[in-house]
Amino acid sequence: xxxxxxxxxxxxxxxxxxxxxxxxxxxxxxxxxxxxxxxxxxxxxxxxxxxxxxxxxxxxxxxxxxxxxxxxxxxxxxxxxxxxxxxxxxxxxxxxxxxxxxxxxxxxxxxxxxxxxxxxxxxxxxxxxxxxxxxxxxxxxxxxxxxxxxxxxxxxxxxxxxxxxxxxxxxxxxxxxxxxxxxxxxxxxxxxxxxxxxxxxxxxxxxxxxxxxxxxxxxxxxxxxxxxxxxxxxxxxxxxxxxxxxxxxxxxxxxxxxxxxxxxxxxxxxxxxxxxxxxxxxxxxxxxxxxxxxxxxxxxxxxxxxxxxxxxxxxxxxxxxxxxxxxxxxxxxxxxxxxxxxxxxxxxxxxxxxxxxxxxxxxxxxxxxxxxxxxxxxxxxxxxxxxxxxxxxxxxxxxxxxxxxxxxxxxxxxxxxxxxxxxxxxx
Amino acid sequence: xxxxxxxxxxxxxxxxxxxxxxxxxxxxxxxxxxxxxxxxxxxxxxxxxxxxxxxxxxxxxxxxxxxxxxxxxxxxxxxxxxxxxxxxxxxxxxxxxxxxxxxxxxxxxxxxxxxxxxxxxxxxxxxxxxxxxxxxxxxxxxxxxxxxxxxxx
Numbered sequence: 036x037x038x039x040x041x042x043x044x045x046x047x048x049x050x051x052x053x054x055x056x057x058x059x060x061x062x063x064x065x066x067x068x069x070x071x072x073x074x075x076x077x078x079x080x081x082x083x084x085x086x087x088x089x090x091x092x093x094x095x096x097x098x099x100x101x102x103x104x105x106x107x108x109x110x111x112x113x114x115x116x117x118x119x120x121x122x123x124x125x126x127x128x129x130x131x132x133x134x135x136x137x138x139x140x141x142x143x144x145x146x147x148x149x150x151x152x153x154x155x156x157x158x159x160x161x162x163x164x165x166x167x168x169x170x171x172x173x174x175x176x177x178x179x180x181x182x183x184x185x186x187x188x189x190x191x192x193x194x195x196x197x198x199x200x201x202x203x204x205x206x207x208x209x210x211x212x213x214x215x216x217x218x219x220x221x222x223x224x225x226x227x228x229x230x231x232x233x234x235x236x237x238x239x240x241x242x243x244x245x246x247x248x249x250x251x252x253x254x255x256x257x258x259x260x261x262x263x264x265x266x267x268x269x270x271x272x273x274x275x276x277x278x279x280x281x282x283x284x285x286x287x288x289x290x291x292x293x294x295x296x297x298x299x300x301x302x303x304x305x306x307x308x309x310x311x312x313x314x315x316x317x318x319x320x321x322x323x324x325x326x327x328x329x330x331x332x333x334x335x336x337x338x339x340x341x342x343x344x345x346x347x348x349x350x351x352x353x354x355x356x357x358x359x360x361x362x363x364x365x366x367x368x369x370x371x372x373x374x375x376x377x378x379x380x381x382x383x384x385x386x387x388x389x390x391x392x393x394x395x396x397x398x399x400x401x402x403x404x405x406x407x408x409x410x411x412x413x414x415x416x417x418x419x420x421x422x423x424x425x426x427x428x429x430x431x432x433x434x435x436x437x438x439x440x441x442x443x444x445x446x447x448x449x450x451x452x453x454x455x456x457x458x459x460x461x462x
Numbered sequence: 463x464x465x466x467x468x469x470x471x472x473x474x475x476x477x478x479x480x481x482x483x484x485x486x487x488x489x490x491x492x493x494x495x496x497x498x499x500x501x502x503x504x505x506x507x508x509x510x511x512x513x514x515x516x517x518x519x520x521x522x523x524x525x526x527x528x529x530x531x532x533x534x535x536x537x538x539x540x541x542x543x544x545x546x547x548x549x550x551x552x553x554x555x556x557x558x559x560x561x562x563x564x565x566x567x568x569x570x571x572x573x574x575x576x577x578x579x580x581x582x583x584x585x586x587x588x589x590x591x592x593x594x595x596x597x598x599x600x601x602x603x604x605x606x607x608x609x610x611x612x613x614x615x
Contacts, residue, residue: 053555055550055553055554055555055586055588056553056554058550058588117510118510118511119510121509121510122510122511125510165511165537165538166508166510166511166537166538167510167511167537168537168590451513452513452514454610455514455608455610456609456610457610458514458515458516458532459513459514459515459516459555460515460516460517460518461515461516461517461518461519461533461548461555461556461557462518462519462521462554462555462556462557
C-alpha cells in the first residue's frame with residue numbers, strides 16, 4: 036500500500052501558521068515579483084479567485100473581499116516543508132518516505148498491517164498538523180497513481196472524508212475511478228486528455244478498462260503502459276530514490292522594474308550564475324555549457340507570447356567547471372552578444388548544462404590545472420560563509436552592489452522560522 | 463532547498479570536533495576530545511515541532527518572562543493545566559498559564575494587572591504550543607550581538 040500526504044494549499048497554510056486572524060479567511064500567495072497568483076486557500080477559491088491568473092486581473096475581487104495577499108516567502112515555505120517531511124520521517128521511518136515535491140510525499144505502507152491503514156493515515160494527518168500547524172490530506176491505495184486519485188477526492192470532499200481516503204477494496208477503487216475525469220489522473224496531460232476523449236474515454240474508470248497494449252500504443256509507449264498498470268492496481272513505479280542530480284540547472288527571474296542598460300543586465304546575469312554555480316557545487320557537479328537569455332519587454336502586447344520571445348546564446352567551455360569566476364566571464368561575453376542598445380528588458384536567466392560529476396572531470400591535455408584545487412577550496416569556503424551568514428554576504432564584484440533590478444516583493448511576510456530578527460511576537 | 467535550512471544537532475559528525483592541530487607534540491588532550499556543549503542539543507527536544515517566539519508584553523513577568531525575551535515553543539507537547547502555553551485567542555497569539563478545573567478552562571496571566579481569559583463556548587481558542595524555555599539576555603553586549611542584523615530582503 037502507498038499513501039500520499041499532500042499539504043492543503045501549502046503556501047497559504049504556511050502564511051497562516053503564525054496568523055490566527057487568517058485561519059478561516061481567504062488567502063492568496065503571489066509568484067516572484069508579485070506577478071501571478073500561485074496559491075489560494077479554499078476560501079479564496081470559493082469566492083472565485085482563479086489560479087495562475089495575473090494578479091492585476093484578480094485585484095478587484097481581492098480588494099472587494101479583503102483577501103489577505105502575500106508575496107512568496109520561499110525561506111518560510113522551504114523550512115515548513117522540511118518540518119512536514121521530517122515529522123513524517125520520524126513517524127514512518129526515513130526509508131519509507133519519498134519526498135515528491137515541496138508539499139507532497141509518498142509513504143511506503145508495506146509494513147503497516149491492513150487493519151491499521153486508516154488509523155495510520157489519520158495519525159499522519161494529526162501529527163503533521165500538531166507538530167507543524169500545516170493541514171494535510173492523505174490518500175491511501177495500492178499504487179501511487181491510485182493514491183493520487185484518493186488524495187484528490189479526499190481534498191475535494193474535506194467534510195465527508197476529514198482529509199483521509201482509503202481505497203482498500205476493488206469496489207472502492209472502482210467508485211473512486213468513476214468519480215475522476217481522465218484529465219485529473221496523475222500523468223495525463225491536456226493533450227492526452229483530449230485524445231482520450233476522442234476515444235470516448237472520459238473517466239479514469241474508462242481508462243482503467245483498456246488493456247496494457249492499448250496503453251503502450253496510444254499513451255506514449257512504456258509510460259502509458261505503466262500508467263495503466265497503476266490504474267489497474269499493480270505497482271509499476273517503485274519507490275524512487277530522492278531526486279539525485281539535476282541534469283540542467285537554471286536560474287531565471289523577472290526584473291523588479293524593466294531594465295535598459297547593459298550594466299544592470301550583466302549584474303543580474305552574474306548573480307544568477309553565482310546562484311546556479313552554488314547549486315551545481317552543492318550536488319558536486321561541474322558544467323560545460325553555459326547559456327544566457329534575456330527577454331525584451333514588447334511594446335505591443337502580443338497575447339500569443341505571454342512572456343515575449345527570448346533571445347539567448349551559449350558557450351561551451353573547454354573544461355567542465357564548478358567555479359563561479361570561470362563562468363561569469365563567458366556569461367558576460369554572451370550578454371555583450373545578445374544585448375541590443377535601445378531595448379527594454381524584463382527578464383533574464385542562465386542555464387548550466389552538460390553536467391558531469393565534479394571529481395571525474397575529463398582532463399584536457401592542454402589545460403592542466405593544478406590551481407583548480409585551490410580555487411575549488413575557495414568556492415567551498417565562500418559557500419560556507421554565505422550559508423552561515425545568509426544574504427550572499429560574499430559576492431563577486433560583477434554581480435553589483437545596488438541591484439536596482441531586484442524582484443519586487445511588496446507583501447512579504449516575516450521569515451518567522453529562519454531569521455532571528457523576524458520571529459513572531461506574542462503578548 | 464530541503465534540509466539545507468538546518469544543520470540539525472543530530473547530524474553532528476566527527477569532523478566537527480575541535481582538535482588542537484598542534485604542530486609540535488600531538489596535544490595530549492586530542493585523545494579525549496569530544497563534542498562541546500551545544501544549546502540546540504539541550505533545549506530542543508523535537509526539532510520539526512520547535513518554534514521561537516518573542517515576548518512582547520509584561521503579562522507573564524511574575525513567571526519570569528519579560529518583554530523582549532525569546533521563548534522556545536514545542537508544538538508536539540500537550541497543553542495541560544499549569545503549563546505555560548502559546549494560544550490563539552480571538553485572532554491573537556498570547557502566552558499564558560493554561561488552567562483547567564474539571565469542565566472549566568481559562569488562561570491566566572502572571573501579572574495582577576491582567577485578568578483571566580475564560581474559554582467559553584464562543585471564544586475562538588486554540589492551543590498553539592507549549593513554552594519549554596525562556597531566553598532572557600542580560601549582558602548589553604550580548605543583546606547588541608543578537609539584535610537583528612540589517613538584512614537585504
